[in-house]
Structure formats: structure tokens, C-alpha cells
Amino acid sequence: MKAVRIVSGTAIPLNRTDVDTDQIIPSDWLKRVERTGFEKGLFSEWRDDRDFVLNQEQYSGASILIGGLNFGTGSSREHAVWAIQQYGFDAVISPRFADIFRNNCTKNGLVPVAVTEDINAQLMEAVQTDPTLEITIDVERLTVEAPAIGLETTFPLDSAVRERFLEGLDDIGLTLRYASDIDTYESDRKPWMPAQA
Amino acid sequence: MSEPRTLSQKIWDRHVVAAGIGGDPDLLYIDLHLVHEVTSPQAFDGLRLNGRSVRRPDLTIATEDHNTPTVNQDQPIKDEISAKQIETLRVNTEQFGIVNYPMGHENNGIVHVMGPEQGLTQPGMTIVCGDSHTATHGAFGSIAFGIGTSEVEHVLATQTLPQVKPGTMAITVKGELNPGVTPKDVILYAIGVIGTGGGIGKIIEYRGDVFENMSMEGRMTVCNMSIEGGAKAGLIAPDETTFAYMQGRPQAPTDADWDAAVTDWKTLVTDEGAVFDEEVVIDAADIKPQVSWGTNPAQVMPIDGMIPGPDDFDDPNLANTASRALEYMDFEAGTPIKDVAVDTVFIGSCTNSRIEDLRAAAAVAKGRSVADGVRTLVVPGSGKVRAQAEAEGLDQIFRDAGFDWREPGCSMCLAMNPDKLQPGERCASTSNRNFEGRQGRGGRTHLVSPEVAVATAIAGHFAAPSDLN
Ligand code: SF4
Numbered sequence: 001m002k003a004v005r006i007v008s009g010t011a012i013p014l015n016r017t018d019v020d021t022d023q024i025i026p027s028d029w030l031k032r033v034e035r036t037g038f039e040k041g042l043f044s045e046w047r048d049d050r051d052f053v054l055n056q057e058q059y060s061g062a063s064i065l066i067g068g069l070n071f072g073t074g075s076s077r078e079h080a081v082w083a084i085q086q087y088g089f090d091a092v093i094s095p096r097f098a099d100i101f102r103n104n105c106t107k108n109g110l111v112p113v114a115v116t117e118d119i120n121a122q123l124m125e126a127v128q129t130d131p132t133l134e135i136t137i138d139v140e141r142l143t144v145e146a147p148a149i150g151l152e153t154t155f156p157l158d159s160a161v162r163e164r165f166l167e168g169l170d171d172i173g174l175t176l177r178y179a180s181d182i183d184t185y186e187s188d189r190k191p192w193m194p195a196q197a
Numbered sequence: 198m199s200e201p202r203t204l205s206q207k208i209w210d211r212h213v214v215a216a217g218i219g220g221d222p223d224l225l226y227i228d229l230h231l232v233h234e235v236t237s238p239q240a241f242d243g244l245r246l247n248g249r250s251v252r253r254p255d256l257t258i259a260t261e262d263h264n265t266p267t268v269n270q271d272q273p274i275k276d277e278i279s280a281k282q283i284e285t286l287r288v289n290t291e292q293f294g295i296v297n298y299p300m301g302h303e304n305n306g307i308v309h310v311m312g313p314e315q316g317l318t319q320p321g322m323t324i325v326c327g328d329s330h331t332a333t334h335g336a337f338g339s340i341a342f343g344i345g346t347s348e349v350e351h352v353l354a355t356q357t358l359p360q361v362k363p364g365t366m367a368i369t370v371k372g373e374l375n376p377g378v379t380p381k382d383v384i385l386y387a388i389g390v391i392g393t394g395g396g397i398g399k400i401i402e403y404r405g406d407v408f409e410n411m412s413m414e415g416r417m418t419v420c421n422m423s424i425e426g427g428a429k430a431g432l433i434a435p436d437e438t439t440f441a442y443m444q445g446r447p448q449a450p451t452d453a454d455w456d457a458a459v460t461d462w463k464t465l466v467t468d469e470g471a472v473f474d475e476e477v478v479i480d481a482a483d484i485k486p487q488v489s490w491g492t493n494p495a496q497v498m499p500i501d502g503m504i505p506g507p508d509d510f511d512d513p514n515l516a517n518t519a520s521r522a523l524e525y526m527d528f529e530a531g532t533p534i535k536d537v538a539v540d541t542v543f544i545g546s547c548t549n550s551r552i553e554d555l556r557a558a559a560a561v562a563k564g565r566s567v568a569d570g571v572r573t574l575v576v577p578g579s580g581k582v583r584a585q586a587e588a589e590g591l592d593q594i595f596r597d598a599g600f601d602w603r604e605p606g607c608s609m610c611l612a613m614n615p616d617k618l619q620p621g622e623r624c625a626s627t628s629n630r631n632f633e634g635r636q637g638r639g640g641r642t643h644l645v646s647p648e649v650a651v652a653t654a655i656a657g658h659f660a661a662p663s664d665l666n
Binding site: 018028034068075079158160185 | 214215221222224226228229235236238239242247249252254255256257258263264276278279281282285295296315316317319322327328329342343344345346347348350351354355356357359361393394397398424427429448449450454455457458461492493514517518521611612613630632633634635638639
């Protein structure tokens with residue numbers, strides 16, 4: 001994973017609640033065995049609509065996606081995170097993320113920024129009014145700032161996850177430091193648990 | 198005396214390899230890892246790129262289910278990309294020494310049907326799979342949850358996962374169910390109560406008489422849909438029903454191991470006095486057969502009701518979501534759902550494709566016929582379920598009634614294979630997700646029990662078995 005300290009830029013307001021991962025990347029796209037090329041599938045069922053926010057020119061070049069409540073519910077497909085990233089987003093803001101989606105974000109360096117419903121509504125509205133609004137997300141200080149509207153707030157991230165973002169660390173490499181603990185744990189496996197010959 | 202703990206806390210504590218490593222998450226040991234063709238190719242690739250191996254191929258098992266066709270499984274898959282994905286799984290499992298049940302094999306099936314059926318799913322275990330409905334296995338009193346592809350790679354390489362300890366939630370359903378109310382109705386109703394985000398960050402324990410009296414297959418249907426309420430996992434304490442179901446399954450313990458296991462499993466209950474972070478109590482008498490009317494699984498209503506409108510919701514978020522859903526579903530508020538005709542009926546998926554589901558469905562279908570113009574699919578959850586159903590003559594009952602009897606797989610649950618809805622088509626489905634386009638682009642999905650699905654196929658519009666003459 002590449003290191004992420006600051007995400008700074010404009011945002012796209014996706015003003016819908018319960019955006020599930022089937023919407024983010026429909027199942028037709030899941031047949032691929034590669035890890036790249038998913039940007040075309042992002043919200044593909046909505047992109048035929050010329051008015052859909054991703055198609056609105058004033059929002060092109062945005063690096064932050066602002067979603068509604070319960071973002072990323074549903075299927076565990078990590079392809080949803082890959083699609084959002086490969087389209088050009090480095091962070092997603094929402095008042096509440098689904099667990100698996102949030103986990104998947106943290107494995108790929110896509111910053112999940114959980115803010116209060118009030119702040120989310122404020123940002124959504126501000127970006128709808130002014131698509132050029134600059135937003136800065138600081139992973140070191142865990143802050144979100146939009147100076148033009150006088151907004152400054154914080155967001156939560158476990159210290160371990162924050163560390164991995166900042167250092168761009170490989171999760172598996174970190175866990176392998178505990179190899180001997182894993183060995184010890186395994187020596188106690190209950191004899192009746194299933195194992196394949 | 199130690200603090201009283203909930204069932205999920207007990208199982209969690211048993212699996213902590215290292216507590217709070219580098220901050221908050223615990224390093225959790227994974228007892229069983231289930232793998233399928235869709236969420237694994239990039240994970241195996243990652244291993245190869247980094248020169249890593251699979252730590253415990255013996256605790257890993259694969260099946261092909263998500264994109265496999267449900268006809269002519271003895272012939273090569275026509276869709277080239279699907280064929281490549283299946284081929285990739287076969288190469289990967291072969292190279293890393295993992296058992297795979299390929300399409301057509303008698304043990305092949307939907308991953309969450311195959312595991313319990315083989316006796317792989319046992320109380321007290323931690324089980325993961327790159328599929329969000331892994332909570333199904335919680336029916337046996339295990340912690341089972343869905344993971345993404347990076348996590349699949351992590352488990353393959355280390356047999357562990359760094360995980361933040363989830364919160365606890367109890368959903369207690371008290372009393373006795375009304376006649377005609379099924380486990381599917383219970384879980385749809387419960388999700389309607391807690392909402393799609395109600396369980397986020399928590400493991401739900403289902404408690405109370407209704408679950409104690411429920412069969413294992415019913416419990417699997419319930420736990421399966423925990424994710425639709427946002428929960429990390431869902432589980433039910435193991436009991437005599439659990440043990441009876443497991444005994445004699447191919448991978449279940451035998452002899453002295455069985456006795457030792459049962460003794461241990463009996464300790465897997467929530468202690469007296471343990472406190473849940475959140476408790477929801479539901480009166481069984483309030484639950485009627487359910488139908489989803491919208492585009493998320495919390496948008497449910499009783500089958501004898503009328504489609505709600507945005508004004509029926511006080512919460513502006515819910516009202517907003519409702520108007521979008523009504524538009525997508527092409528509905529007018531106030532219409533009785535029983536007046537709504539369907540184009541397709543799908544009976545299948547890891548929620549409702551086990552033998553009991555098929556028996557219940559066949560009992561309604563017997564001696565009746567599918568309404569003109571309604572397309573139907575009955576897709577058994579596994580090769581074993583299919584064989585059992587055929588041995589009992591259920592396939593013949595379905596065929597005689599005009600249902601299309603298929604080969605096992607996920608099928609129209611997620612429309613990755615040729616079983617899809619056309620834009621605008623309406624489907625009564627026993628699966629678990631009614632998201633926009635879930636069963637095919639522009640398709641409209643209504644979640645129901647197998648009994649309601651069959652009654653609907655016969656009536657041509659939404660109906661309960663009691664509506665049929
Ligand atoms: S049947 Fe549907 S929900 Fe179940 S494993 Fe298959 S795709 Fe996932």
C-alpha cells in the first residue's frame with residue numbers, strides 16, 4: 001500500500017443514503033481476475049444518466065467522494081474500493097460506513113472519513129453550491145478542513161490503521177512479526193476441529 | 198469469578214493470538230477459511246508477487262459457486278471471462294494445495310450451504326470467507342464473517358486477521374410464531390426494525406424461544422441475513438438441535454472427540470448477567486409473512502399490507518430513501534402488494550436453498566401450476582441438496598407444477614451467471630438482497646420466503662399459501 005498523509009482537492013457530492021457495493025460496482029465487473037481496470041465499472045448503472053453527478057463537468061478532477069449514511073453496505077467485494085480509487089478518489093466522506101467496506105478501504109489506502117451527520121450535510125451542501133470548494137483531509141492529525149466555509153472537524157481512525165496509512169505499511173508483513181505467537185496458538189488447536197488431509 | 202460474558206465475547210477471547218497489537222485491533226486466529234472463484238484471484242496473485250505461501254491449506258477449502266451456470270454443468274462454461282475465473286481458481290488451489298469442490302462435484306455448492314453440510318462448520322469456531330453472507334455459519338454458534346480480497350490474502354498467508362473487537366447486540370424474539378410465518382419472515386421483520394445500519398460494528402446474538410425452537414436450517418436463514426442489518430456477524434447458541442444436526446456429517450468429530458467436543462460446545466452460551474451493548478426485543482405475535490417493497494432489505498412490509506409512501510416515515514433520510522425506491526420499483530404508495538404481478542420467481546441462494554426450504558416450497562407447489570407468463574427458477578444450494586431433493590421426488594413436484602428445476606449455484610442471487618432479470622422485470626426472490634440491479638440491470642427484486650415465492654408463482658401476483666385455493 002502506498003503511504004497517504006494528506007488528501008487535498010475538490011469533492012463530488014453523491015447525495016444518496018444506503019449506497020451499496022452492488023451500486024458502486026455491479027456484479028458483471030466481478031468476473032475479472034485482475035486488480036485494475038475497474039474505474040469504468042464505477043456506478044456504471046447510474047452513469048447512463050447524463051445528470052448523474054459523476055457526469056457533471058463542474059466536478060471533474062475531484063479527489064474526494066462525499067456519500068450519505070450507510071455507505072458501502074452489502075457485498076464484501078473489494079472491487080468497490082478498487083473502482084473508487086482507480087476512478088481517481090483518495091478519500092470517501094460519510095456519516096456511517098459499512099464494516100467490510102471500511103476495512104477494505106484501509107487495506108488499499110482509500111481514506112474512510114466518518115463525520116457527523118450535520119457536518120456531512122454541511123459539506124454536501126457546500127460542494128453542491130460551489131464545486132470548486134477545496135477540502136483537505138489530514139491523516140496525521142485526523143482532521144477535515146474546508147477553510148472557505150470555515151469548517152474544521154476531526155474523524156476517527158485506529159492508531160494502527162493510521163500508522164499504516166502514514167507509513168504505507170503492508171498488513172501481512174506486520175502480522176508475520178507475530179509468527180511465533182501464531183505457532184503457539186496453533187499448538188493448542190482442538191483435536192476435533194476440521195482439517196483437510 | 199470472571200466477568201459474565203456474552204457468547205460472542207467468549208468465542209472471540211478464545212481466538213486472540215495477540216491482544217491489541219500496534220494499537221486497537223486484536224490478532225484473531227481463523228479456524229476455517231472458505232474460498233470461491235470471485236473474491237480470491239487477486240489474493241492468490243498477491244501471495245505469488247510477494248513469494249508467500251498458504252500457511253494452512255488444510256484449514257482452507259474452496260468451491261465454485263458465484264458465476265457457475267445452472268444448466269449443463271457437465272459442459273464447458275460458455276462465458277469466457279467466467280470460465281477464466283473458474284480456471285484461475287482451479288490453478289490456484291492446485292498450486293497452493295487447497296481442496297476445491299469443482300462445479301459438478303457432488304460436494305460442490307454455494308459456499309455457505311456446502312460448509313455446514315460437510316460438518317466443516319462447528320460451534321465455537323472463527324470462520325471467514327470473501328463473501329458477506331458468511332454469518333450463515335453463526336447458526337452453529339461460531340463467529341463467522343465476510344472479508345474483502347486483501348483480507349483473504351492475509352488469512353491465506355497468516356491464518357489470522359487483525360480485527361477490532363466488535364460490540365454486542367441481542368435480538369430476542371419472544372413467544373410463538375403465527376401459522377405461516379417462517380424464519381425468513383422473522384429476519385426480514387427484524388431488519389425492518391433495526392434498519393440497514395442498525396448492526397454496524399456489532400455481532401448479533403439471536404435469542405429467545407423462537408430461535409430455540411427453530412431448526413438448524415431456519416437458524417441459518419436467520420444468521421445469513423445479519424449483514425443486511427449491517428452486523429459484522431450473527432450467531433445462535435449451540436444446543437441439542439445443533440448437535441443432532443451435526444452428528445454423522447463427513448467432517449464432524451467422531452467417538453471420543455465427539456464427546457469432548459459436545460462437552461466443550463455446551464459451555465458456549467451467554468453467561469447469566471452478561472450485558473449486551475444493545476438489546477432489541479420483538480414479540481413473535483407481531484410478525485406476519487413479509488415482502489420487501491423497496492431497494493434495501495430494511496424496506497419490508499407484511500404481505501397483507503399496502504405499499505408505504507415517503508409520508509409514512511418521520512426520519513427525513515428514510516423518507517428520502519423511500520421516494521427513490523418507489524421510483525425505481527415503479528410503485529405508487531397505497532397499492533396493496535397482493536395486487537402486484539411478477540414476471541419471475543427465484544427460489545435459491547444461501548438464504549433459502551437447503552432441503553427444508555425446498556420441501557416447504559414443494560409442499561405449496563404440489564398439485565398446482567405456475568401462472569401463465571411467469572418464469573421460475575428453482576436452484577438447489579448444493580449437489581447434495583439437489584440429490585436429496587431428487588431422491589424425495591421434489592424435483593418432479595416442481596416440474597409437474599411448471600417450475601424450472603436447475604443445477605446448484607448462486608444463480609439469480611447476484612446475476613453473475615446467465616440467470617438474470619431484464620430491465621423493468623419484477624421478481625419474487627428467496628435471496629437476501631433487493632438492491633437496484635442486484636438480479637440484473639434494471640431488475641426489481643422482492644425478498645420473500647420460499648412458501649410465499651411459490652404461492653406468488655402460482656397466483657401470478659404476490660400471495661401467501663393461504664391465499665391459494
Ligand atoms: S447465494 Fe448470493 S449471497 Fe449467497 S454466497 Fe452466493 S452470491 Fe453470496
